[in-house]
Amino acid sequence: MTMNxxxxxxxxxxxxxxxxxxxxxxxxxxxxxxxxxxxxxxxxMQTKNVISxxxxxxxxxxxxxxxxxxxxxxxxxxxxxxxxxNEMVMSMAMLIKLGSxxxxxxxxxxxxxxxxxxxxxxxxLLKIPPxxxxxxxxxxxxxxxIILGMIVGSMxxxxxxxxxxxxxxxxxxxxxxxxxxxxxxxxxxxxxxxYSISLFLxxxxxxxxxxxxxxxxxxxxxxAFMKINLWINMLSMGGFPPLIGxxxxxxxxxxxxxxxxxxxxxxxxxxxMLVMAFYMRLAFTSMISYSTSKKWNNNSNFTEISMFSMxxxxxxxxxxxxxxx
Numbered sequence: 399m400t401m402n403x404x405x406x407x408x409x410x411x412x413x414x415x416x417x418x419x420x421x422x423x424x425x426x427x428x429x430x431x432x433x434x435x436x437x438x439x440x441x442x443m444q445t446k447n448v449i450s451x452x453x454x455x456x457x458x459x460x461x462x463x464x465x466x467x468x469x470x471x472x473x474x475x476x477x478x479x480x481x482x483x484n485e486m487v488m489s490m491a492m493l494i495k496l497g498s499x500x501x502x503x504x505x506x507x508x509x510x511x512x513x514x515x516x517x518x519x520x521x522x523l524l525k526i527p528p529x530x531x532x533x534x535x536x537x538x539x540x541x542x543x544i545i546l547g548m549i550v551g552s553m554x555x556x557x558x559x560x561x562x563x564x565x566x567x568x569x570x571x572x573x574x575x576x577x578x579x580x581x582x583x584x585x586x587x588x589x590x591x592x593y594s595i596s597l598f599l600x601x602x603x604x605x606x607x608x609x610x611x612x613x614x615x616x617x618x619x620x621x622a623f624m625k626i627n628l629w630i631n632m633l634s635m636g637g638f639p640p641l642i643g644x645x646x647x648x649x650x651x652x653x654x655x656x657x658x659x660x661x662x663x664x665x666x667x668x669x670x671m672l673v674m675a676f677y678m679r680l681a682f683t684s685m686i687s688y689s690t691s692k693k694w695n696n697n698s699n700f701t702e703i704s705m706f707s708m709x710x711x712x713x714x715x716x717x718x719x720x721x722x723x
Contacts, residue, residue: 636677
């Protein structure tokens, strides 16, 4: 995706919208910030794919419905003073914006037509404002969406052949873990930070390798540096110890055990094993695949060595920071 002057302006407007939502102390300003980030993000979704226009319309409709529900919840809060109904409508609106279960279908429908940079922005940056609004909602109302997200994200990711859809279902699963820790601001922010780093490293690698489908990993023309790099990123997203993804899950499990949520912890562990299973399948497929390239073409360039070094440096640094936290 080329960054021309128009998209640079839209990127600045999108960041202003996100910051405005985070820093606002009234509901109307939060809503305005969400709308600014929404309208600034939609042009980034345009690609050479003919279906991208349809995806843009779907994204706009779903986000507009969520924004309307948010305004409705504010009206209920100010006029009717029905707090239970207000929290229910607001949680529904934010779950739609987050793409969390059971309102997750739109994420899977549009993610296939997006380029990787736009996908990272949608799955990380644009989810921070709705998450901060979710702190106003009673967490007991989120139990059903959390359970559904864990089950849907882990089971439906097993039979996907598209890398984008696999990452999409993984995002649905991770959103359930974030909602589990919604009572703790620090853990929520740390989890989103670690997840964003893991996702960026993985997407950066598969974008460099031009991998769109799992079948493309079978005949891999790249050297051992990039295979190990992809392998580490896959295992990290799956939550394999002692990588970044495992540390974020451990923080959530520790919080759940402190809150005596043993049944939910058991469900989290079981579904995490399924997520680890489909990421390990991808990891081992990339490692054992046969390379048809000549031996003298296996020299690593600066970009490949830099990506590999980034993985080696970031993982121990994050482990140290998490242990201090």
